[in-house]
Amino acid sequence: MDPKITNHFKDKRKKLMLKLFWSSIFTICSFHLSFGQNTQKIYARLNSLQNSINIQQEIVFHNNSNDTLNTLYLNDWNNAYSNKNTPLAKRFAENFNKSLHFAKNEDKGSTQILSVTDNNFKSLQWSRPKSSDLIKLQLNHPIYPGKNYKFSLTYIVKLPNAKFTDYGFTNNRDFNLRYWYLTPCVYDGNWKLSSNKNLDDLYSLKTTYDVQFTYASGYHIITDLDEINKETGNGVTTINLHGDNRSDLKLIFQKSSNAFSHFTNNKLTLITDLEAKNLNDITKASSANQVVNFVTSHLGDYPNEKLVVTALEYNKNPLYGLNQLPSFIRPFKEEFQYELKLLKTLLHNYLENTLTINPREEQWVLDGIQTYLMMKYVDEYYPNMKLIGNLSDTWLLRSYHLANMSFNEQYPFLYMLMVRKNLNQALTTPNDSLIRFNLKIANKYKAGVGLTYLKNYLGTDAVDEVIQEFYNNCQTIMATQENFEALLKEKAQKDIDWFFTDFVDSERHIDFKIKKVKKIKDSITLSVKNKTGTKVPISLYGINKNDSVVSKLWLTDIRDEKKVTIANTGIDKLVLNYDKVIPEFNQRNNWKSTGGFLSSNKKLKFQFFKDAENPYYKQVFFVPIATYNLYDGFTPGLRLYNKTFLNQPFIYDIRPSYALKEKALVGGGSFLYKNYIQNSNMYVVNYGLGGSSYHYAPDLRYSTITPLVSFGFRPDDLRSNERESLMLRFVNVIRDKDPSIQTNPDYSVFNVRYNYRNIGAINHLTWFVDGQVAKNFSKVSLNIDYRKLFQNNLQLNLRFFAGKFIYNDTTSDYFSFALDRPTDYLFDYNYLGRSEDTGLFSQQLVIAEGGFKSQLDNPYANNWIMTTNASVNIWRWIEAYGDLGLVKNRNIPTRFVYDSGIRLNLVPDYFELYFPVYSNNGWEIADNRYDQKIRFIVTLSPRTLIGLFTRKWF
Structure with a gap:
């Protein structure tokens, strides 16, 4: 036989075998996806008069683990509203919210279990663990690895008033339903048991849902599930819904049919009730189309036909800052506000609905992607947008540093707000251990800023590629931070271990300083000090007299202090982190002039009211003040201080005033240095000097001078309200002598006080x-x-x-x-x-x-x-x-x-x-x-x- 013919048949056979191999793999994977996941059938009837739902539910639980299971846990988050001792009620109390504690019985929620049976119609024993929003099932026979277990439940859900968490029944008798039904907990070698703490972070695996819901015909249903059929008769409507690979069932029942708008393009149908009062439908549709196209181009296609984005979801996690001002003083165009609101909420739902990730343990991954893409959107469509919008052009504000900050600078700014208070927490901190500001704002922004920092360090599109690949890969597998880290390291062409060890998994802040600069012929030698020991890279810029960048260098492996020599190419200033991409603790020590000591002195700038920190000036703020007491009368004055919107270690506050009644100068002042200590229960040491001079009786003045030192202590859990302090001070009092009192008017008292509080x-x-x-x-x-x-x-x-x-x-x-x-x-x-x-x-x-x-x-x-x-x-x-x-x-x-x-x-x-x-x-x-x-x-x-x-x- 001709060798060419032989080779032809060999190649054809090889291709056929390869095709059969991939075909079998696809069949196995398809089988796994079709039969190896959870399924649920829910038959529900809404009783709108009693705010309850009667439910019959059939659950098929698939054991994806290698363990044999004899018990099964269910999430019953609706029962978290049932009494004053649930984790949800305790969470409210920690946040000084007594609403659930004082709630009337008709406003509380609960779950009444009527029956639980297995596939053979035998009853299953069930109990509630210490946490009342979980249910433990004792199985009649074990679930072996890779096997399914089918069981049925009948129960009544009494919905809570929506005033607690926005879920439940509203005052106008609408219903916002989330976490309203029972769902299996996740088992991955250990049961992932988490309680409802108003964090919207229920962890559940992808499930195929078939839902039959009966409700009063006066209601309109909003859902992203596929509508199979709908029948109306005798005053009730029954709708059949289906959803493949869904992680949650969110349903909205409203009496009004006009609240939601539908925007459809070739990617998906967007259903939203986000408001934009001054925008017509055409402009809103154009903005929605732009947002959807942006998200799909940077992530990938959405696997479902519909996506619901609600004002309720946005209001739970709004754009904090100027965007929350009343509409009549908002300094941003309506299109910009609408797009940012839509983008933030759409990104959250897009990622949450598609990726299966442990939201309580690894939420930072999704938060990082969300914030990173929000920053990218503004850079792409609104590159010149300022932090305070149109107000930056007003004559009253344009001289402020805040007015010159870009819109995206708010993200490192608000993260740094917590760093300066020594309240920053690692991104890997579980959601329920984060203080509220970190949960809602700071950690989300830190994660996004970190990805931007990483992108600038790598100098490539690796981060964008990883985000898109991570999104598309993890639609059929578990999304974990380990997967995300592995993809980043695979794409990066530099060592990025520091990003995970010293940025993601650490609460330590970043702070570098230029110490010495010396010109030697055509080169410049400088020393860079790492003040916190974080092993992260820092950018070094060379700036000429025209404030143009003439050189840029990334410095790495600075454990303590590093000497660097660079070519002198017309450099007038050396600046660390010039583009402010790196969220750094103190930028005031980031630059040095090459012109000698005197040229490095910062100019003094007096400014009305406080401003954002400008690293190139010594800022002194002033503001009029007024006080009152019986002897001094109305006392106007001037406050001079250096405190910016962000805390800083050294603060002075001087308040000279004039007492109109006494016709005399009075006032006070203080100097305070805060030394924050990281990774220690003693988290701060304060050194201070204060003084004041007022009148304690008609024509009788008192003056005080008080040096002090204090130590602050706190537990490792920053959510705890427990705090301790030790203060030592020496109070010196100088008084005008009162003729009616024979004692010495002047005295000094040494005072020691130990304080404890847990409020x-x-x-x-x-x-x-x-x-x-x-x-x-x-x-x-x-x-x-x-x-x-x-x-x-x-x-x-x-x-x-x-x-x-x-x-x-x-x-x-x-x-x-x-x-x-x-x-x-x-x-x-x-x-x-x-x-x-x-x-x-x-x-x-x-x-x-x-x-x-x-x-x-x-x-x-x-x-x-x-x-x-x-x-x-x-x-x-x-x-x-x-x-x-x-x-x-x-x-x-x-x-x-x-x-x-x-x-x-x-x-x-x-x-x-x-x-x-x-x-x-x-x-x-x-x-x-x-x-x-x-x-x-x-x-x-x-x-x-x-x-x-x-x-x-x-």
């Missing part, structure tokens, strides 16, 4: 031990505050104070313990009239020392004192209070004291009113001067009040 909406505990030493006295005291909100909504407040003089050689009660109104000789309290003993200002109450509300005779103790203060709520913010105490003065028998009354706890610790009823004085309520006995607590400090609303974020 929350349900349990509140703070205590401190205080010691003071002065020339004529020494004392110690203990203060304990405890607040408890019980299951029956009864709130009990308890406070205990005990103080004892070690020695006391004073001849007045100025330094004595006080029952109701301490003399405040350390000038810690914000008294409006500190020397008053009659009139309205004398009725101001500061809960300190004895904590009594009634003004009793002989209220001081020069030996020891012990008091207990208690209050309990009667109705809402109305409480009954009572105080008991023992007071001991030298050479006088111990005295028992008490008082009681009504407390209006309008804003706890900030605005309260006290109405005495009965005390050692008798029936105070019967006194004809009763109005003079009412006491009040008021806080005028804006910073203190703002802290009341921001505490849930940090």
Whole structure:
């Protein structure tokens, strides 16, 4: 036979065998995908009057592991709304949210299991573990590796009020359904059991769903599932839905049919109710088309025909910042806002619906891709967009550094906000261990900024290629950070181990510094210092006199300090991280002039109000202020300070003022250096010097000078509200002498205080031990505050104070313990009239020392004192209070004291009113001067009040 013919048949046979091989592989894979995944059939009926769903469900669970399973766990996240002790309720309390604790029964959600049977109609034993939003099934026979297990459930879901998490029934009787049905937990060698903590991170494997849903005909359903058929009759509608390879079932039932718009192109059908009030339908369709095309071109095609993007989803994770301002002052064009809102939410759903990843453990991967593509979108379509939009062109703001920042600079800026507070957490920190600001903002932005940093370091399109390949590969396999890391390392042409060890898996920040610069003929030698020891690369730029880049070099392997020599090609300045791609802790030490020491000095810049940090200037901010007390009267002044929007280690704050009533200069100031310590329970050391000078009585001035050092301690879990501190200070007081007081007006007190606090909406505990030493006295005291909100909504407040003089050689009660109104000789309290003993200002109450509300005779103790203060709520913010105490003065028998009354706890610790009823004085309520006995607590400090609303974020 002709050899050519023989070779032809060999080649043909080889191709046939290869085709059969790949055909068999495809068949096996298809079999695995078709029969090796979970399937669910759900028959549901919505009872809109009772806010409940009757469900019959058939689940086929596939054991993908190599283990034999005898138990099975189900997620029952709807039951997280059932009582005050669920992980969800506790999470709310940690965030100072009492809504679920005070919820009425009709607003709570629950799941009532009626029956659970296996494929042979035999009942399965079930129980709820400690976490009430999980169900444990004891199987009648084991599930072997690679095998399926079929079982059925009948249950009633009582939906919660949507005011808790936006899921459930709304006030206008619409229904937003998510996590409304039971679904198997993931097993990968260990059961992945996670509770509902309002994080929207249920971990479930891809499932094929067949859903038959019956509901009142007045409702319209919004879903991304495929509609098989729909029948309406007798006032009800029954719809059959199907979805392949879905990770979640989100359904919306609305009475209105006009809320959602449909945009269709050759990629998918986008269904959304995101608003853009000033855009017509044609413009919105064009924007939607642009967003969809951008996402599909940078990720890949969406596997389903429809994608739903809701305003509810956007509002749970909005574009934080200027985009949340009221519409009439938003500085951005409507098209830009609409596209960014749509892009952010679409990207989240696009990735979440397609990739199967453990969202509680590895969410940073999806967050990184989402933020990276959002930054890329702005670079591509809005390259000149500024951080404050159109406001950057106004004459009032254009001189500010904030106005010159690009829109994408907000991402490293907001991440750095947490770094500067020493509250940054590693990207691999589980979602439920992240503080809220990191969960919602900082860690998402860090992940995206990190990918941009990596792209610039590699200098190629490797990151973009990896994102697209990762998305397409992981539609049929588990998406893990290990897969993502392996792809990046495969595509990168440089060593990028640092990205995962020192950026992703570390909370340490990045900070480099140029130390020395020296010109040697045609070269420049400089030293670069790594201040934190992170093994990451840093870019070095050479800038000429025209601020143009003449050279760029990536420096690597700087463990401590590195000497670098580069060619001098007309370089006027050397700058690290010139393009600000790297999220660096301090950029003020990133540049050096090659013209000598004097040319490196930064110019001084005075600016009204605070600004973003400008590394090329020494910024001094000023703002008018005004204070008030009875003796100085209205006191206008000027505040000079250096604090930018981001915290910095050294802060000064000087407040010269003029007292109109005294016609004299007054004011105060402070200098503070914060030394943050990473990877330590002692997370900060503060060194400070403060002083003030005001009047404590008519024509009598006081001045204080106080150096201090304090140490802050916290647990490893940053979500914990537990904090401890140790403070040492030396208070020096200089006063004008009051002729009516014979004691020396000047004194110094060394003060040591240890503080502990663990505050929350349900349990509140703070205590401190205080010691003071002065020339004529020494004392110690203990203060304990405890607040408890019980299951029956009864709130009990308890406070205990005990103080004892070690020695006391004073001849007045100025330094004595006080029952109701301490003399405040350390000038810690914000008294409006500190020397008053009659009139309205004398009725101001500061809960300190004895904590009594009634003004009793002989209220001081020069030996020891012990008091207990208690209050309990009667109705809402109305409480009954009572105080008991023992007071001991030298050479006088111990005295028992008490008082009681009504407390209006309008804003706890900030605005309260006290109405005495009965005390050692008798029936105070019967006194004809009763109005003079009412006491009040008021806080005028804006910073203190703002802290009341921001505490849930940090």
